[in-house]
Amino acid sequence: MQTGTASIRFERPPRILQAASVVGPKEAEGPFGALFDEIDPDGKCGQDNWEQAESELQKRAVKKVIEKAHLLPKQIRYVFAGDLLGQCIASSFGISELNCPTIGMYGACSTMGLTLSTGAMFVNAGYADHVLCVTSSHYASAERQFRFPSDYGNQRPLSAEWTVTGSGAVVLESVQTHTTTQLDIPLAKITGVTTGKIVDYGITDSMNMGAAMAPAACDTIVQHFEDFKTKPSDYDKIITGDLSQIGSKLLIDLLREKKIDISDRHMDCGLEIFKRKEQDVHAGGSGCGCSAVILAAYILPQIQKKIWKRVLFVPTGALLSKISFNEGASIPGIAHAVVIEALDSFDERFEKKQKTMSLAEGGKSCRNI
Incomplete structure (x- = not known):
């Protein structure tokens, strides 16, 4: 494990x-x-x-x-x-x-x-x-x-x-x-995780969260590839949380320095959730809710439909508080990676078989508890 x-x-x-x-x-x-x-x-x-x-x-x-x-x-x-x-x-x-x-x-x-x-x-x-x-x-x-x-x-x-x-x-x-x-077939499965480390590049601007978080996202993604012996092409999408415009560009550059290119499959929830120019959100979206609502509303349905079969979901965070900022401390970043995959044909056959058996037993399910 x-x-x-x-x-x-x-x-x-x-x-x-x-x-x-x-x-x-x-x-x-x-x-x-x-x-x-x-x-x-x-x-x-x-x-x-x-x-x-x-x-x-x-x-x-x-x-x-x-x-x-x-x-x-x-x-x-x-x-x-x-x-x-x-x-x-x-x-x-x-x-x-x-x-x-x-x-x-x-x-x-x-x-x-x-x-x-x-x-x-x-x-x-x-x-x-x-x-x-x-x-x-x-x-x-x-x-x-x-x-x-x-x-x-x-x-x-x-x-x-x-x-x-x-x-x-x-x-x-x-x-x-x-x-x-349970009678319903699940949306997807989680096959692995990579826990991120705290990475601090000395960024002190609380109005530039993307720059503070991008190095941590880079570190976690590199570590993930090393641990799982995978490469960008093994994933349909590599999805960061809220690097938005500046952080996303920085992430691509940092990974290219390490001879890794994810530009053709990278997606950032902060870049996608708003219409940046029309909605006047400047660099894009951020916050805990940013990656969470995109995961629930968009990413998981894409996986369930097998439009994407495997994604690397990498929410990003800036570890500051109002006290640390007011005291002039830098803003460390962190990112955690989760491998989310579509159910394969065996999974689906097994689920359908169990569903049929449950119905034959009288529809025993959580609905009747």
């Missing part, structure tokens, strides 16, 4: 059973607007402040994914959750009503990669039948915490990114669980 120096290859690949996404109005105006499960019309989610609104985004995403998976909250063994706010308050207030064992996680904007990696490890090891991975971000709450409140009206430089208002959630389950309790 241990592969190389920083990776794990799963012997029993956990399945991604279902995924859900909830976003704000600006995200709905972007290229993927029609794909999201739910859109809040004003981004306030009926709450009194932005932080409560972000918690509500998580609550809705979690409720939606559990419904889509035809599960009950009591069937979720663990919840892996995190966000950008201090002490992960969006998660702690957002999912408390689930009453499920919860493991809080912080990887900045790489949190979806962190929760998926850890959740997959738990499922593969047999510690859980079902786990839920969720994260979120909100433009207004992030601006208030890390930069300037929106009503301050400061001018943003062209290198700045627009924090995505949204939450993405997925349910993972074990192969053994799926064959006996």
Whole structure:
């Protein structure tokens, strides 16, 4: 199972059973607007402040994914959750009503990669039948915490990114669980992960997150190729989280210096989620919710349809706080890689056989629990 120096290859690949996404109005105006499960019309989610609104985004995403998976909250063994706010308050207030064992996680904007990696490890090891991975971000709450409140009206430089208002959630389950309790065929499977290292190139500009995160993305991708003995052509897409315009160009250059070229298959969620010029988001999108909602709404359906058979999903994060920034510290970056693959023909035949057997036994499924 241990592969190389920083990776794990799963012997029993956990399945991604279902995924859900909830976003704000600006995200709905972007290229993927029609794909999201739910859109809040004003981004306030009926709450009194932005932080409560972000918690509500998580609550809705979690409720939606559990419904889509035809599960009950009591069937979720663990919840892996995190966000950008201090002490992960969006998660702690957002999912408390689930009453499920919860493991809080912080990887900045790489949190979806962190929760998926850890959740997959738990499922593969047999510690859980079902786990839920969720994260979120909100433009207004992030601006208030890390930069300037929106009503301050400061001018943003062209290198700045627009924090995505949204939450993405997925349910993972074990192969053994799926064959006996679930009628639906999963979306995809996770076959391996590479845990990233903290990489610090001395960037101190909090308005240029892409430059701070790109070196970490480069390091993780190189390590992944070394550990798994693979190359860019082994993946249909190599998808980073929120490097956006500046960070994406920097990543390509850094990898080319190492004789690796991913330019023909690289995709960045921050570059794709908005129409950059029309929506005035400068360098692109960012935030925990950026890669999470694109994963749920776009990447996983592409894999389920076998348009892509294998992708390397690499959410990226800038590990700063308002205290470290105000004290003049640099901004370290981190990135975690997750290998997501389509179910092969054997998987599908096996799932269909189990579905037929379950129907013959009277349709025993989680819907009837």
